[in-house]
Amino acid sequence: MSLLAADTGLAGPDYGVGVFALTSTLLAVGALLVAAWVRSMDQALADRPVTTMGRRRQSRAIVATAVAVGAPLFALWYICMFGNFFTQGYLGDLPKTGWAIEWYSTLTAWTGVYYEPQSRLSHTPVASAGLVLLWAVPAVLMGWWRPDGDRPAGVNRALLVGAIAGLVVVAIGLVLPYAARAALPLDVRRTPVNIVDPPLYFLVVYHNTYIAVAVLAQATAAGIVAAAARLRPVLVPLAVTTTAVLATFGVYANWGMATCMNLTGSSQHCGPRAFLPDAYVAFHLHTIVTWGAAAALPAALLGTAIGALWRRGRLPAAPSRAPGHHAPPARWLTTTSLGVLAALVLAGAAAAVPGNYSYWKPSPPPTTPAPVPAPTSTAPTADPCVIGTWREVSRRFNLALVGSERAWFTSSGITQTFRSDGVVAVEYGTGVTHTASVEGQRVELVETGGLTARYRTDNGTISYDEATGNVTQAVKINGVVRASGTLDPIVLSSDRYTCASDTMSQSAVDTQASDPYQIELRRIKPEN
DSSP states (O other): OOOHHHHHHHOOOOOHHHHHHHHHHHHHHHHHHHHHHHHHHHHHHTTTTOOOOHEEEEEEEHHHHHHHHHHHHHHHHHHHHHTTTOOOOOOOOSSSTTTOOHHHHHHHHHTTEHHHHHHHHHHHSHHHHHOOOOHHHHHTTTTTTSOOOOOOOOOHHHHHHHHHHHEEEEEHHHHHHHHHHHHHHHHHHOOSOOOOSSSSSHHHHHHHHHHHHHHHHHHHHHHHHHHOSHHHHHHHHHHHHHHHHHHHHHHHHHHHHHHHTTTTTSSSSSSSGGGGGOHHHHHHHHHHHHHHHHHHHHHHHHHHHHHHHHHTTTOOOOOOOOOOOOOTTHHHHHHHHHHHHHHHHHHHHTTHHHHHHHSSSSSOSSSOOOOOOOOOOOOOOOOOTTTEEEEEEEEEEEEEOOOOOOOOEEEEEOOEETTTTSSEEEETTEEEEEEEETTTTEEEEEEEEEEEEEEEEEEEEEEEEEEEEEEEEEEEEEEEEEEEEEESSOOOOOOEEEEEEEEEEEESSSSOOOSSSEEEEEEEEOOO
């Protein structure tokens, strides 16, 4: 029972079986992962010779860490569950420039994925700070820094694998500007200094591509460590943290290189400052960590399975060194690396707290009550001439496709039915195609479905409200579908109309409208 239902008596949102199965699976997987970490830590500490009091304190620390990491994640799951956020997400839109290049549009879509739960998680310190706790607490409890501490052999391996993966990301980031310059013309890469609509310009596509590389590197590091390590629930987060920190610094190496190459044609100044972190470093860190942790989970499970199959039937590994064995001289390097990693990530999490607070802070209630609108008549008014079923013989509208030059789209075939009770139905049938030539490319907007709305006529104007329905749109460029989705919310603008006998025309009420249109209709059926 949700808190909303307990407090107000409401039944809560209505979601289908698929959504319920998805959210329940995520909850079960999360609980099993927390339990696996607790079980792994308990077993590792049980093998160490400690006093009973020390063991009790260690058990309490394990439980406290599990609660500190798991409880906020459960709270976030709870919010997303009862807010129906788990199904809210979409691929990136067409790029502002270069949208006719098929591979580039596909790259834009898949690297520009938006998912509501990830967005909400990135506005909390839970992912980054929790990731550190999963390996920092074991490091303290097991005394990895002490000369006689019991440090598993996999610690150095996890650090090394994570560092290699992170350095590979940095190297790719340094090469990425050259690849972009070779693959895309300057007209596509050109980006204004003051971006108005960030998700559609090359610079954001370029940045999202780097983030995708960092995410794949974290998943790879997690899979390798899980395949070879024994203390996987601890060492996998350590490897992922190492890769994420290096990849975050690589963001600025990548941007600095692009600036010095004048990749976007904006003539920005090249200097040491171009390579230095800015106020958005915590944002980049949390983006890399949240997406990376999500990708690392299935990669780690797959790595564990592959490692188990590889070791099946082989001789058991040699026993690890006994506790108390003196550490190699390089122990100080491991200890320093762990400390620096923890400090950097926790500092990034702390720096983002003010912004996180502003994101989650509820809006203050209004100080004065909203005025009650005067009662109006709800009786529909309809011009007898428009009542009936009409088919569009010509529709012509002007539209700018994702920031390109404006073009006139033409189509026909949509059916509009105006009823005397003030309801209009718009039907697209099996599909209506609006066609235009944009920058030398054939562009088609294919719409299917239908909608209904309330309408009123007044002095040559048709106004609409309460529109509902399901209209889907697919964007085709040179016959290839590049984007598709549902038009939501459905908003119908008012029409200026003229009606005479069996002909009617509709156009924008404002003659200076940014998206003008002209529709010619023929009556095919009067109202029954």
